[in-house]
Amino acid sequence: MKIACVGGGPASLYFSILMKLQDPSHEITVHERNPAGSTYGWGVTYWGGLLDKLRAGDPESALAVAENSVRWSDGVALVRDRRTVHHGDEGFGIGRRRLLDLLGERAASLGVRLEYEHEITATDPLPEADLVVAGDGVHSGVRERYADHFGSEIALGRNRYLWLGTTKVFDSFTFAFVETEHGWIWCYGYGFSADHSTCVIECSPETWTGLGLDRASEPDGLALLEKLFADLLDGHALIGRAQSDGSAQWLNFRTLTNRTWHRDNLVLLGDAAHTTHYSIGAGTTLALEDAISLADALRTHPELSPALAHYERERKSALLSIQSAARHSAQWYENLPRYISLPPPQMFALLGQRHSPLLPYVPPQLYYRIDRAAGQLEALRRLKRWLGPRLARTVQARSGR
Numbered sequence: 001m002k003i004a005c006v007g008g009g010p011a012s013l014y015f016s017i018l019m020k021l022q023d024p025s026h027e028i029t030v031h032e033r034n035p036a037g038s039t040y041g042w043g044v045t046y047w048g049g050l051l052d053k054l055r056a057g058d059p060e061s062a063l064a065v066a067e068n069s070v071r072w073s074d075g076v077a078l079v080r081d082r083r084t085v086h087h088g089d090e091g092f093g094i095g096r097r098r099l100l101d102l103l104g105e106r107a108a109s110l111g112v113r114l115e116y117e118h119e120i121t122a123t124d125p126l127p128e129a130d131l132v133v134a135g136d137g138v139h140s141g142v143r144e145r146y147a148d149h150f151g152s153e154i155a156l157g158r159n160r161y162l163w164l165g166t167t168k169v170f171d172s173f174t175f176a177f178v179e180t181e182h183g184w185i186w187c188y189g190y191g192f193s194a195d196h197s198t199c200v201i202e203c204s205p206e207t208w209t210g211l212g213l214d215r216a217s218e219p220d221g222l223a224l225l226e227k228l229f230a231d232l233l234d235g236h237a238l239i240g241r242a243q244s245d246g247s248a249q250w251l252n253f254r255t256l257t258n259r260t261w262h263r264d265n266l267v268l269l270g271d272a273a274h275t276t277h278y279s280i281g282a283g284t285t286l287a288l289e290d291a292i293s294l295a296d297a298l299r300t301h302p303e304l305s306p307a308l309a310h311y312e313r314e315r316k317s318a319l320l321s322i323q324s325a326a327r328h329s330a331q332w333y334e335n336l337p338r339y340i341s342l343p344p345p346q347m348f349a350l351l352g353q354r355h356s357p358l359l360p361y362v363p364p365q366l367y368y369r370i371d372r373a374a375g376q377l378e379a380l381r382r383l384k385r386w387l388g389p390r391l392a393r394t395v396q397a398r399s400g401r
Contacts, residue, residue, distance in 0.1 A: 043192020151259025182210025
């Protein structure tokens, strides 16, 4: 089979690895618009379950990813001068550039052709291939040329966020909430190498404009953020990536869904097919799981059309609960004042429960007590799972009248 992957992100690279391992005679080319060794973003997160899947698909690249990742097992929440620690599941961080280098090196060693600085826009002809994989991200030019067919929909989040790096190395996944005269601003911080961490800064649009971050140049904005998060950073600098006009790259998160994921011999992969809010830390994992599912579907279905249909059904089904959790997680932060003044253990407990569809409709302290009881009584756990979606649908129906 001749395969062309448009976009050289983790999903396209890992898919090409899996397909070469299935059949070395596959002719596979990855077209990446950026130069080799350049990428956006800082570090990405994942959890132990992903490593198990990577080991099953390709032990060699899984070992390289594991050896180049940092690990943590605690979550820390900082609110004003209060510090709360939660001991949770083991998590991992790895630099996005390092991840791409590792997967690119492995793909090339198997005979995949990597064409850097080769952009395929919405007006360029698609590569001639038996299968074209659109892995070119949320702004996919390949997808946009058939937008009506794919039924793409994008919902913008309310809050503003900024993706930064820092030389401060966090040994736990850290949440830091700072109160200003214009409202709350907060940071998600996690290490991804021995000398760098990612800092994602988020705030409401009112706080963003009130602090002047909408008008500040990148150096001025970073200086203000370093002052606000001085206790968190311990004197370390924040590192940004300015736009061409010198402003900082503040964004509203774009939640993308598509009615269908394939058209003839063209199929969507990763962020070109779907996005989930960064606050659940699942974007890279979901993209790699897409690659695993697509490669498996092509292995088990000899005809292309049934294979792509199977892949779409499987991944859409797997994403339902994750996309719901991501929506509720984003909404938790959009309604932060509802939770931030709770006693620290309660606030952190509800931070961990932010994926729940029931939480927005129950007074926070009552929910905390119910959740504590549900941790001991299986009947209450079942009631909470049953009641949450029904209450959410009822409230949404009434609000739509």
